[in-house]
Amino acid sequence: GEDVEQSLFLSVREGDSSVINCTYTDSSSTYLYWYKQEPGAGLQLLTYIFSNMDMKQDQRLTVLLNKKDKHLSLRIADTQTGDSAIYFCAEKGSSNTGKLIFGQGTTLQVKP
């Protein structure tokens, strides 16, 4: 079945780069997403990548996609304390609808 897995926790120092990793099982995934959830808030779309791309860069964010290994990563350059949040990887499921399959989320802790 469709599944998305992430590591649960990442701690970095302010100013360092953060890399959050995700693996997925559905090789037919067309879109892969990164969402950010701050405490008590909803899910904010950070970026997404189409499956025919290897990389997408958006300011401090870089998404890398390895389709062969079904591996997706999100790199945050110059991580700030305001980046502390839970980061969810999600894939569009193989169904004909826009259903998203989420990972369990990676808690990013940024230490000053």
Add this chain to the structure above:
Amino acid sequence: EPEVTQTPSHQVTQMGQEVILRCVPISNHLYFYWYRQILGQKVEFLVSFYNNEISEKSEIFDDQFSVERPDGSNFTLKIRSTKLEDSAMYFCASTLEEVGEQFFGPGTRLTVL
């Protein structure tokens, strides 16, 4: 900037009671979704809705659940007889196209006692 809104932000109910969670999607969006997140667990898909009908539902979305778009702006999730295990954060989402940016609301925290 347009956003998805949800009310209430927190709902407390007794087991067996009916609850209705409300969402106002972004006005020109056509596809609507409900997800839920039990504390400490993954965000799970419940149902998708398009053209006034359910287009897909998960195993979680059993006969106790229903969705409606009563007036062209609201999108509601009804749970007929709540159980303790329905306690979760419920997120509404909408999108203009079937695939693409899915915009989420802030969620309704449902607590069933």
